[in-house]
Amino acid sequence: MSGATAVAGTVQIVGGIALAPLLPGLVQHWKARLQGRRGPTPLQPYRELRRLWGKSTVSPEGATVLYRLAPSVVGAAIMAAALVVPVAAVAPSWGIGHDALLLVGLLALARFAVAAAAWDVGTGFSLIGASRDLTLSVFVEATLVLSLAVAALLAATTDLRGIVAATAGTDVWTSPALALGALAFALVAVAETGRQPIDSPDTHLELTMIHEGPLLEYAGRDLAYLQWAAAVRHWLVLVLAAQVFLPHPREVWLQLALLPVVLIVLCAAFALVETLVAKMRVLLVPRLLAAGAISALLGIASWLVSSS
Amino acid sequence: MIGVFLFAALSAVAIGAVLVLGRRTFEGGLIVQAVGAAGVGVAGFWALASGDTLGAGFSSSFDPRFGVDGLSGLFLGTLGLIAAPALVFSLRYLEPTRRGRVIAALTADFFLALALVICARDPLTFLTGWELMTLLSATVILVARRGDRLSRQTVFNYLAVTHLGGVGTWIAILLLARADAFGGAAAISSGSGLQIVIALAALVGMGTKAGVMPLHVWLPRAHPIAPAPVSALMSGVMIKVALYGLVRVLVEWIGVLPVWFGVLVLAVGALSAVGGVVYALFQHDLKRLLALHSIENVGIIVLGLGACLILRSRGADSWAAFALGAALLHTVNHAVFKSLLFLGAGAFERAVGSLELDRIGGLLRRMPWTAGAFLVGAVAIAGLPPLNGFASEWLTLQALLHVAFYGQVGDGIAGAVALAVLAATAALAVFCFVKVVGLVLLGPPRSEASASAGEAPLPMRAAVVFLAGVCVLLGVVPGMLFGPLVGLAPWSAGLPTQTGLELPGTGSLPTVWIAVVLVGLTGGLTLLRGSRSAAPAPAWASGQRVEPALRWTSAGFTKPLRLVLEVLLRPQREIIVRSEGGVLQEVSYSGHVPQLIDERLYAPLERLSLAAAAQARRVQSGSLGTYVVYLAGLVLVLLAAARLGWL
Numbered sequence: 005m006s007g008a009t010a011v012a013g014t015v016q017i018v019g020g021i022a023l024a025p026l027l028p029g030l031v032q033h034w035k036a037r038l039q040g041r042r043g044p045t046p047l048q049p050y051r052e053l054r055r056l057w058g059k060s061t062v063s064p065e066g067a068t069v070l071y072r073l074a075p076s077v078v079g080a081a082i083m084a085a086a087l088v089v090p091v092a093a094v095a096p097s098w099g100i101g102h103d104a105l106l107l108v109g110l111l112a113l114a115r116f117a118v119a120a121a122a123w124d125v126g127t128g129f130s131l132i133g134a135s136r137d138l139t140l141s142v143f144v145e146a147t148l149v150l151s152l153a154v155a156a157l158l159a160a161t162t163d164l165r166g167i168v169a170a171t172a173g174t175d176v177w178t179s180p181a182l183a184l185g186a187l188a189f190a191l192v193a194v195a196e197t198g199r200q201p202i203d204s205p206d207t208h209l210e211l212t213m214i215h216e217g218p219l220l221e222y223a224g225r226d227l228a229y230l231q232w233a234a235a236v237r238h239w240l241v242l243v244l245a246a247q248v249f250l251p252h253p254r255e256v257w258l259q260l261a262l263l264p265v266v267l268i269v270l271c272a273a274f275a276l277v278e279t280l281v282a283k284m285r286v287l288l289v290p291r292l293l294a295a296g297a298i299s300a301l302l303g304i305a306s307w308l309v310s311s312s
Numbered sequence: 313m314i315g316v317f318l319f320a321a322l323s324a325v326a327i328g329a330v331l332v333l334g335r336r337t338f339e340g341g342l343i344v345q346a347v348g349a350a351g352v353g354v355a356g357f358w359a360l361a362s363g364d365t366l367g368a369g370f371s372s373s374f375d376p377r378f379g380v381d382g383l384s385g386l387f388l389g390t391l392g393l394i395a396a397p398a399l400v401f402s403l404r405y406l407e408p409t410r411r412g413r414v415i416a417a418l419t420a421d422f423f424l425a426l427a428l429v430i431c432a433r434d435p436l437t438f439l440t441g442w443e444l445m446t447l448l449s450a451t452v453i454l455v456a457r458r459g460d461r462l463s464r465q466t467v468f469n470y471l472a473v474t475h476l477g478g479v480g481t482w483i484a485i486l487l488l489a490r491a492d493a494f495g496g497a498a499a500i501s502s503g504s505g506l507q508i509v510i511a512l513a514a515l516v517g518m519g520t521k522a523g524v525m526p527l528h529v530w531l532p533r534a535h536p537i538a539p540a541p542v543s544a545l546m547s548g549v550m551i552k553v554a555l556y557g558l559v560r561v562l563v564e565w566i567g568v569l570p571v572w573f574g575v576l577v578l579a580v581g582a583l584s585a586v587g588g589v590v591y592a593l594f595q596h597d598l599k600r601l602l603a604l605h606s607i608e609n610v611g612i613i614v615l616g617l618g619a620c621l622i623l624r625s626r627g628a629d630s631w632a633a634f635a636l637g638a639a640l641l642h643t644v645n646h647a648v649f650k651s652l653l654f655l656g657a658g659a660f661e662r663a664v665g666s667l668e669l670d671r672i673g674g675l676l677r678r679m680p681w682t683a684g685a686f687l688v689g690a691v692a693i694a695g696l697p698p699l700n701g702f703a704s705e706w707l708t709l710q711a712l713l714h715v716a717f718y719g720q721v722g723d724g725i726a727g728a729v730a731l732a733v734l735a736a737t738a739a740l741a742v743f744c745f746v747k748v749v750g751l752v753l754l755g756p757p758r759s760e761a762s763a764s765a766g767e768a769p770l771p772m773r774a775a776v777v778f779l780a781g782v783c784v785l786l787g788v789v790p791g792m793l794f795g796p797l798v799g800l801a802p803w804s805a806g807l808p809t810q811t812g813l814e815l816p817g818t819g820s821l822p823t824v825w826i827a828v829v830l831v832g833l834t835g836g837l838t839l840l841r842g843s844r845s846a847a848p849a850p851a852w853a854s855g856q857r858v859e860p861a862l863r864w865t866s867a868g869f870t871k872p873l874r875l876v877l878e879v880l881l882r883p884q885r886e887i888i889v890r891s892e893g894g895v896l897q898e899v900s901y902s903g904h905v906p907q908l909i910d911e912r913l914y915a916p917l918e919r920l921s922l923a924a925a926a927q928a929r930r931v932q933s934g935s936l937g938t939y940v941v942y943l944a945g946l947v948l949v950l951l952a953a954a955r956l957g958w959l
Binding site: 098099165 | 738825
């Protein structure tokens with residue numbers, strides 16, 4: 005194993021598991037600043053995780069084993085997803101490979117676990133969140149697969165390491181394919197992380213929640229897992245955005261060196277968008293995502309035209 | 313060797329079919345049948361693994377000939393794999409009453425008819441088996457639902473639609489036989505009119521039997537009213553046998569088809585996949601929902617088949633073989649989890665007395681084995697890692713991506729659109745099975761019958777648990793089956809046997825490690841979480857108690873999607889408010905999502921044909937004299953035509 009691979013593997017594990025909560029922390033911190041508030045420190049998510057870790061879990065009456073297992077399943081699926089997404093064009097295989105479509109399956113597994121657990125709780129708040137999440141997931145998943153397909157076609161493989169290598173440099177930007185795919189992926193990134201204008205991570209007003217709704221009954225370490233998983237979702241989509249859908253250098257060491265900078269810039273972009281744009285009506289979100297899917301389709305069409 | 317074994321196994325099923333007719337030998341007969349079915353399964357997979365051809369080869373002559381090759385072996389294996397647990401399930405599901413005995417005997421005959429189609433090596437035997445499998449399944453339903461008018465009408469619909477559509481099968485097979493190409497002996501030139509006619513006729517005829525949209529109308533009606541083991545065989549195997557015919561004709565026998573035909577198959581598959589799952593989502597009856605999911609899964613298989621055809625005509629032979637392997641792997645996977653779900657639904661129906669989704673609930677506690685196996689089947693059909701549904705959906709997605717990769721602009725975009733449709737379908741399937749799992753297995757019981765439900769008897773439990781085990785096995789080592797399946801493509805050299813799915817041009821799917829990592833991490837996180845837990849508390853519902861009347865229903869859970877898709881689905885609702893003297897007395901609400909294809913396509917067609925029949929009736933006076941005049945007129949016209957040299 006070369007030095008670059010070892011470093012990339014270390015960054016992937018340490019970043020994906022330990023540093024991920026910093027990302028939503030940064031977004032919240034800057035958002036508060038942009039809105040003229042002092043706001044929490046970027047380390048606030050860690051404080052919450054520590055607080056939750058010391059508390060007991062609570063099961064609602066009548067909950068089954070599925071409710072109790074769901075946070076662990078979500079944690080496992082998201083952790084596996086963090087293993088799948090490499091931080092540079094090289095990465096150790098971790099046994100499970102780096103296939104882009106496996107990532108889609110793992111995200112769907114996490115979604116299934118949370119939504120099924122919502123039925124165990126059986127209240128309106130959890131189920132309204134779950135049913136909205138699943139409704140949007142139909143459009144999110146199609147758009148996600150299409151945007152990854154744009155990159156995969158450019159790279160002639162769905163191996164994310166190969167995709168990172170193939171989309172590096174400036175040559176790919178001479179055709180509009182990747183730019184159109186990036187537009188689609190930007191919408192997916194907002195949806196997967198549950199941020200404005202698709203979801204509102206701040207409100208705990210039950211009727212407006214999507215991702216928070218099914219988590220309402222969880223407490224203690226269960227909730228800690230779920231919150232940590234939400235933070236890792238930020239890591240996953242932002243790393244993909246940085247290393248696939250944004251211009252990045254060919255040199256692996258430069259890719260690794262630039263990654264933190266780009267992640268911070270993307271967090272700032274999230275904060276800016278959340279400050280400028282209000283939350284959309286839930287039922288209008290599918291139109292936005294469908295526009296993303298069409299954009300990715302146009303990207304594929306432009307690739308087909310230029311390659312044939 | 314395999315041939316002798318297969319013959320013995322089929323004979324055992326036939327002997328069992330006779331034995332079950334006796335009151336005392338009923339159970340013994342079912343066991344003999346199940347052992348025979350298991351033997352057929354073993355022989356089938358054995359033939360697939362050995363790759364040998366047994367018995368006669370294909371011939372266009374009309375003498376009966378029988379044989380087994382790799383593809384037949386795969387479908388025989390699947391048939392046995394599904395039928396054996398279904399028959400064990402019948403041990404307790406069917407009662408040894410007269411009706412139960414006849415159903416058991418007919419089920420065995422149905423099994424033999426399916427085997428007949430798969431082993432047929434001449435056109436006549438093939439068509440005989442093809443018709444028998446329709447007629448026998450219809451007979452089982454009629455016997456099981458004797459005296460039920462609605463079921464009789466449904467069976468009539470089933471026969472009418474499959475026979476009208478089935479004309480296509482006859483046309484395709486007879487044209488193939490005439491061209492001496494049944495079995496692919498004579499090559500049919502690519503792009504010729506004959507090739508296109510055969511391909512279209514096969515797509516319509518066999519597509520009707522497989523339940524692809526818009527030819528599916530019989531399927532969601534007929535499958536739910538059959539007894540659970542027969543539903544499992546119909547959804548698990550019979551529609552797959554139709555796909556077997558389609559693979560034989562389109563992939564093996566008529567050479568390379570033009571690209572547009574592949575795109576047409578892709579379009580049909582995409583419509584079935586997304587249409588099946590969308591309508592399944594809005595069903596409130598478990599078996600009907602499962603039947604509509606069969607349409608979705610047939611759609612996914614047909615997507616793989618379409619990808620295979622396009623890639624083949626674009627010259628991407630290795631990916632064409634992978635696409636065929638993906639379609640066949642999904643065929644096996646769907647057979648396993650769909651029969652598991654149908655058998656589970658049968659067990660629930662026995663325990664609760666109803667399959668209305670809003671009236672079950674809480675069965676994971678009351679029937680842990682059956683419900684646990686059902687949960688595994690639900691996760692598998694939703695296409696989630698690490699189970700088998702994910703492996704074959706991943707392969708199909710890859711195949712569609714490669715359609716875009718190898719295609720020109722037109723078919724490339726078709727591949728990309730199909731890719732998006734399949735991704736959306738997978739998400740919709742997750743949605744649908746979250747609903748099913750939530751309403752049937754989780755939460756509090758939603759009816760008194762559900763609250764007092766008890767675990768199913770041992771044979772029923774054993775059957776579903778076995779099938780759940782197969783789901784896990786095929787999810788962990790799909791490569792063991794996928795390798796030989798790739799070799800079934802006539803142009804392919806096959807793939808070395810492996811555990812995971814390692815393919816060029818993909819990031820590959822080491823399924824064993826994915827399963828180990830997911831299970832290991834889940835276990836580790838559960839241990840780390842510890843068992844420290846506060847006393848259970850009622851769920852927070854803004855201070856209200858969650859009364860039964862406030863519980864969420866199937867319709868409520870799917871409402872956001874119904875609103876989003878309103879333009880496409882045209883849901884109907886009716887609110888009747890009755891007030892007296894300004895005081896509200898009663899509000900009743902009803903809503904449903906109509907099957908647009910039924911209403912917009914078939915209803916006008918039905919009206920038109922009835923009107924045509926009414927017109928035709930005018931010339932049918934019923935008196936002999938009139939018909940003599942008609943005959944005389946016909947003779948005169950023919951004579952005149954002959955005289956004028958038109959004939």
